[in-house]
Amino acid sequence: NYMKDDNVSQETKNLIASLPSDKDFMGYGLYNYKGCWYYPNTLQAVLDVQKHFKPRDTDIILASLPKGGTTWLKSLVFAVVHREKYRENPQTHPLLSQNPHDLVPFLEIELYANSQVPDLTKFPSPMIFSTHIHLQALREATTKASSPCKIVYVCRGIKDTFVSGWHYRNMLHRTKMDQATFELMFDAYCRGVLLYGPYWEHVLSYWKGSLEDKENVLFMKYEEIIKEPRIQVKRLAEFLNCPFTAEEEECGSVEEILKLCSLRNLSNLEVNKKGTTRIGLDSQIFFRKGEVGDWKNHLTPQMAKTVDEIIECRLRDMSISG
Numbered sequence: 001n002y003m004k005d006d007n008v009s010q011e012t013k014n015l016i017a018s019l020p021s022d023k024d025f026m027g028y029g030l031y032n033y034k035g036c037w038y039y040p041n042t043l044q045a046v047l048d049v050q051k052h053f054k055p056r057d058t059d060i061i062l063a064s065l066p067k068g069g070t071t072w073l074k075s076l077v078f079a080v081v082h083r084e085k086y087r088e089n090p091q092t093h094p095l096l097s098q099n100p101h102d103l104v105p106f107l108e109i110e111l112y113a114n115s116q117v118p119d120l121t122k123f124p125s126p127m128i129f130s131t132h133i134h135l136q137a138l139r140e141a142t143t144k145a146s147s148p149c150k151i152v153y154v155c156r157g158i159k160d161t162f163v164s165g166w167h168y169r170n171m172l173h174r175t176k177m178d179q180a181t182f183e184l185m186f187d188a189y190c191r192g193v194l195l196y197g198p199y200w201e202h203v204l205s206y207w208k209g210s211l212e213d214k215e216n217v218l219f220m221k222y223e224e225i226i227k228e229p230r231i232q233v234k235r236l237a238e239f240l241n242c243p244f245t246a247e248e249e250e251c252g253s254v255e256e257i258l259k260l261c262s263l264r265n266l267s268n269l270e271v272n273k274k275g276t277t278r279i280g281l282d283s284q285i286f287f288r289k290g291e292v293g294d295w296k297n298h299l300t301p302q303m304a305k306t307v308d309e310i311i312e313c314r315l316r317d318m319s320i321s322g
């Protein structure tokens with residue numbers, strides 16, 4: 001129901017009336033607030049996060065675009081941060097019995113959705129939250145904290161993110177949408193008109209943030225985690241101030257985490273094969289192929305060229321692969 005406007009206050013309705021608007025590929029209205037596109041209910045939730053969310057300095061916020069590697073990042077960070085707790089009894093690890101999205105709640109999609117204002121003091125510390133909000137918008141909330149909390153961003157190449165989003169939609173609606181819809185969705189992506197888009201503004205906000213504040217903002221790439229998982233997980237642990245000790249490395253702690261969080265392992269767990277997550281989505285739709293370059297099976301060479309040129313122009317100073 002996030003595309004609708006049934007949770008929007010009168011104040012937000014007035015704001016929305018003043019914003020640039022467009023339509024997504026299905027015809028739902030999107031509104032541009034401070035450079036980012038939102039559906040009405042999403043904007044309300046984002047405004048509520050900005051107003052009410054006050055992270056503790058021990059909290060960790062995971063950020064991503066939808067289909068950018070959110071589920072993997074959630075599992076990896078959870079496993080890294082809580083590794084000591086489950087060292088003795090690995091069979092009791094929460095990732096074996098709960099979907100990663102139920103262990104790491106979304107701020108605007110779950111906690112602050114539907115005009116809720118949760119009491120976060122009841123959550124244990126450190127608490128891991130996640131969001132799809134871009135960094136400038138998130139900063140409106142995080143600067144209220146007494147000291148900065150850690151933010152980890154995962155970025156994935158635009159073509160695979162797009163294709164993953166296409167499959168996700170098909171799984172969500174349990175039908176395969178037609179070619180015309182695929183092309184409409186592609187055009188919207190290229191114009192940047194999609195929820196939380198444009199893609200490049202999102203990526204740039206965290207890229208710049210990570211350069212300006214290395215201590216508190218980590219920029220990771222999905223493709224790099226695939227390519228050099230050990231190095232990237234160690235980098236993650238160091239950033240989170242819980243580096244792997246020499247002893248842990250020797251006894252294979254990094255490998256264990258990688259195995260636990262692997263697509264193959266998570267997607268074969270009973271909890272992720274059946275049932276729904278707390279926000280009511282089929283648990284299995286977060287797991288598919290997890291490959292780099294799957295876009296080649298779906299985009300025409302012309303489509304790939306179009307999107308490459310856009311990215312080349314928008315992200316000239318960064319080396320975002322794919």
Ligand code: A3P
Nearest residue numbers: 067068069070071072164262263287288289290
């Ligand atoms: P594909 O559709 O390309 O397979 P998000 O988690 O942001 O919703 O992104 C979903 C994408 O991440 C999907 O990509 C999914 O298969 C992949 N993914 C999910 N869990 C993963 C894991 N544990 N390791 C690697 N990739 C994973």
